[in-house]
């Protein structure tokens with residue numbers, strides 16, 4: 001079973017206040033969020049929109065609760081903007097995370113992304129990159145990977161619904177086009193399932209390149225409705241397509257087994273965005289923590 005010092009457990013603030021729709025959970029404070037993370041038994045977090053950006057202030061608040069920063073999302077625009085714009089933003093983000101002690105940087109290409117478009121159906125309107133855009137993306141990510149390694153950090157690419165890297169074929173293409181020593185992969189169970197991919201197959205193929213894991217589950221009934229009613233990604237989230245691991249249609253046992261057998265080291269981040277008015281964040285955090293303990297011994 002997983003070695004306790006090799007795998008750390010964190011939870012994302014998105015269940016308390018949603019970064020993509022800040023009105024969802026707007027009433028939940030930063031202090032409440034991190035206190036409840038600690039209370040539920042987690043030792044790490046990603047960075048949400050209510051977190052102070054002053055590293056001293058943030059460190060103090062986290063240390064009081066024995067929490068660490070595991071990583072934070074970075075939106076790249078390598079396919080649609082000049083490279084230097086993404087690079088300049090990335091350096092600021094990298095330096096902030098370095099100061100906070102994080103080892104990995106979550107990167108997602110947001111050029112042409114529809115993940116934030118409230119009115120576009122998630123299954124019909126996702127972007128497809130041209131050959132030229134793929135080339136820009138791959139070379140740009142390698143550049144970000146080199147910048148990360150200057151600080152002994154890694155970039156982990158986040159495949160995501162509504163973006164140009166969502167499907168198995170797109171993940172394969174990105175992995176083939178990039179240097180495995182510069183561009184690593186983030187494994188998000190919820191996005192792969194939502195997209196109709198086979199998470200187990202992808203995990204087996206890339207387990208040695210996966211350096212960060214987002215754990216979320218998918219509610220089957222909502223997922224079916226999202227397709228039928230042609231919902232957007234954000235409306236699907238509001239309707240409750242995602243939930244905590246163990247509460248939906250994903251079988252996590254084989255996934256934990258593959259990670260364990262391959263000596264995965266790094267963070268497991270519970271990242272189950274849903275409407276906090278319908279799903280109490282503390283209650284769901286405790287539910288997730290118990291489930292992970294039952295299945296992994298962690």
Ligand SMILES: O=C1C[C@@H](O)[C@H](O)[C@@H](O)C1=O
Pocket residue numbers: 014019020073115158188191214271273
């Ligand atoms: O890692 C993530 C960050 C969120 O902002 C995003 O929309 C969510 O779905 C996700 O997986």
Ligand SMILES: [Co+2]
Pocket residue numbers: 158188214271
């Ligand atoms: Co994620």
